[in-house]
Amino acid sequence: MSKLNKTILLAEDDFDYLFLVKFRLEAAGFDVITANSQKEAELLVNTSDFDAAVFDLMMENDDSGFVLAYMSKKIKPEVPVVITTAVAAETGMSFDNDNSWVKADLYLEKGVQAERLAEELMRLLGII
Amino acid sequence: MDKLRVLVVDDEFGIRSGIKRILDKFEVDYPFMDDPIGFEVSEADTGEKAIEMLEAEKFDIVLLDNKLPGIQGVEVLEFINSKKIDSKVVMITSYASLELAVRVTKEGAIDFVPKPFTPQELRSSLENITKQIFLRHMTTKLQKEGKQIRFQFLSMLSHELKAPVNAVEGYLNIIKEHNCGDNIAEYMPMIDRSLERLNAMRSIIMDMLDLTKIESRQAKNNVQPVDFCQVAKICMSTLQPMAIQKDVKIYLNCSGPVVMDFDPDDLEIILNNIFSNAVKYNKDGGRVDCNFTDNESNVEILVADTGIGISEEDQQKLFKEFVRIKTDETRKIPGSGLGLSIVKRILENYDSEISMESELNKGTTIKIKINK
Ligand SMILES: Nc1ncnc2c1ncn2[C@@H]1O[C@H](COP(=O)(O)OP(=O)(O)O)[C@@H](O)[C@H]1O
Numbered sequence: 418m419s420k421l422n423k424t425i426l427l428a429e430d431d432f433d434y435l436f437l438v439k440f441r442l443e444a445a446g447f448d449v450i451t452a453n454s455q456k457e458a459e460l461l462v463n464t465s466d467f468d469a470a471v472f473d474l475m476m477e478n479d480d481s482g483f484v485l486a487y488m489s490k491k492i493k494p495e496v497p498v499v500i501t502t503a504v505a506a507e508t509g510m511s512f513d514n515d516n517s518w519v520k521a522d523l524y525l526e527k528g529v530q531a532e533r534l535a536e537e538l539m540r541l542l543g544i545i
Numbered sequence: 546m547d548k549l550r551v552l553v554v555d556d557e558f559g560i561r562s563g564i565k566r567i568l569d570k571f572e573v574d575y576p577f578m579d580d581p582i583g584f585e586v587s588e589a590d591t592g593e594k595a596i597e598m599l600e601a602e603k604f605d606i607v608l609l610d611n612k613l614p615g616i617q618g619v620e621v622l623e624f625i626n627s628k629k630i631d632s633k634v635v636m637i638t639s640y641a642s643l644e645l646a647v648r649v650t651k652e653g654a655i656d657f658v659p660k661p662f663t664p665q666e667l668r669s670s671l672e673n674i675t676k677q678i679f680l681r682h683m684t685t686k687l688q689k690e691g692k693q694i695r696f697q698f699l700s701m702l703s704h705e706l707k708a709p710v711n712a713v714e715g716y717l718n719i720i721k722e723h724n725c726g727d728n729i730a731e732y733m734p735m736i737d738r739s740l741e742r743l744n745a746m747r748s749i750i751m752d753m754l755d756l757t758k759i760e761s762r763q764a765k766n767n768v769q770p771v772d773f774c775q776v777a778k779i780c781m782s783t784l785q786p787m788a789i790q791k792d793v794k795i796y797l798n799c800s801g802p803v804v805m806d807f808d809p810d811d812l813e814i815i816l817n818n819i820f821s822n823a824v825k826y827n828k829d830g831g832r833v834d835c836n837f838t839d840n841e842s843n844v845e846i847l848v849a850d851t852g853i854g855i856s857e858e859d860q861q862k863l864f865k866e867f868v869r870i871k872t873d874e875t876r877k878i879p880g881s882g883l884g885l886s887i888v889k890r891i892l893e894n895y896d897s898e899i900s901m902e903s904e905l906n907k908g909t910t911i912k913i914k915i916n917k
Contacts, residue, residue: 431708432876433738437715444724454871475704503707528711 421446423542426467428458428485429501430476438471438531445535455481462489467496469538473527474502486521497541499534503527548585549675550603554595554621555610555637560660561588564608567664573675582675592616596624599632606674609654610637611645619649626653633674637662701867705749705882709742741879749881755814756887765894767808773837773844774799776809780816781835788824788833795824795833803839805917811891818884819848819911825878826909827852846913854905863901864889 425447429435432453439449450465452458455476462470462485470489474482482500489498498521522541525534539545553564565586572581587604589595592613599607599621607625611618622634636649636657649657655677656670716735725731774797781795788795823833831851838845853874855863862868869875869882892899896916903909 430871431712433712433742434708434715437712437719440719440724503704503711528707528714531715 421539421544422448423468423538423544424448424450424466425538426450426452426458426461426465426470426489428452428455428461428471428476428481429473430454431473434473434527438534441531442535442538445532445539447535447538455485458485459488462492469497469499469542471499471501471534471538472521474500482521490521497522497538499523499525499537499541501525501527501534547580548583549605549678551584551586551606551608551671552589552595552598552604552632553586553608554589554592554613554618555608556590556612556614557610558590560610560637561590564667567667568671571668571671573672573679582679584671592618592621595621599625599630600628604632605678606671607632607634608637608658609634610660611649612639619645622649622654633678635670635674698866702749702753705867706746709746712742713739741877745879745881748879749883752881752883752887756883756890758810759814759887759890765808765811767810768806769809770804771807771809771812772802772804773807773812773846774801774803776812777816777820777835777837780813780820783817784820784824787821791824791827792830793824793827793833794831795820796835798834798836801839803837803844805839805844805915807895807915811894815888815891815913816846818888819846819913822884823848823850823852823909823911825880826850826875831908843914843916846915847910849908849910851908854907854909855901855903856905857903860901860903864899 423446425442427435427438427442427449429438429451430453435451435453439451442449450461450467452461455478458472458476458481461467470485472482472485472489474480476482478484482502486498486500489496500521500523502524503526523537525537536545551568553561555561555564565588568584568586572583574581584606587598587602589598593615595607595609596616598604607621609618609621613621618636618638622636624630625632625634633656634654636654637660638645638657639660656674658666658670716739719725719735720732777797777799781797784795820833820835827833827850833851834847834849836845836847836849838847853872855870859870863870864885866886867882868886869880889899892913892915898912898914900912901909902912
């Protein structure tokens, strides 16, 4: 896979899921920087360069992903943000059609194949 | 939701207009809100007037002075409670009646601002309340068509069960697609991680069974005189294999039987959870000391370990369901995050207390006191 020259900031507190998503994104040609907590991610949001961000919704706090999305959008409004969550289906929280109150570009359910995430990121970044 | 309606109840004109001046210019901005929230202030100079207004209109927040010329602030608060009016109440009281303020806070006022207050004190109280109101508003919005947050446990559970499924599935897909070449050794760490995740999943299921047991039978339905030391010995022998593997020594200090009325199944679940934590979160070569003390009015259980310890911040959270501390040290230790919440749940059926003392890298002591 050719290098895309795009860096993704990935925040995820499940060690294995972090590894797996990173693996898939790298295979798709992305560079990936990772954080395994909201705290770590906040630091990276403020200090590092990235072209898109993927935040897990529930890390230390139930709303970690939202908070990170907000921070990221405040500093870099043009950088697309994806929030991933494992809870959508069970809670009846349907994010897809009602995202007006949180400024993220896309909500993805975890377990949706990580390949799909790579594809969505390419779409958000205008690569495909 | 752009403006919250605030009712200021105070007999002093100066205070009312002061508050109005502060709040007219104040906005609360919370991450993930599209627009900041401002305030619209109405005023009442007596409790009677306030009640009249509360009956006629909806206010999100009531700032309530306790000392009023007619009926007192507390009575307005009681009115709000009895009519189940959906307003958050902040009491404004002078320092002299701080005690009262604490009391009314317990009775349903959600905050109090001492008088005299600085604009900042007022703002930060309002900021907190606004966040609460906003989050509740959002949650209601998200509960589509009556889907209740009664689900919380179930949704946490499915979250916890889904996480290992996602992880194992992800690894299996990589293996299936030979994404790391044809050398099987490349895949060994993934296989090991998968097995570890499955193990953790099993312990969630086992703990779920304990929980179902607790829920499905009547509380304490099998209470009888039990020798705590006897039960402790049984629990310990089940734990020996794990203890040996970790090179952790368990010492049980029982000078004679310690007998009191208890449900032996309950006791076994409690001790198993506490003991296994003391071993699991220990260091290699560490020790666990268990003491049972038969006091006149209670039995005291002390379980002290020399393990990784828990930071003060984390200690607060541990008795909640599915809480696990995520550090490099705990990552490889399988668990469900249910154990301590189960223990707490059982102990609630008895006249008892559980507390914990812990220091990072030094160890943890769990203390349980059960009144006879
Ligand atoms: N004795 C202990 N020493 C250090 N940490 C502990 C101890 N007991 C519990 N913990 C921490 O509390 C968390 C919750 O414990 P528990 O509810 O029993 O769930 P589990 O052990 O299945 O994760 C654990 O994940 C661990 O981080």
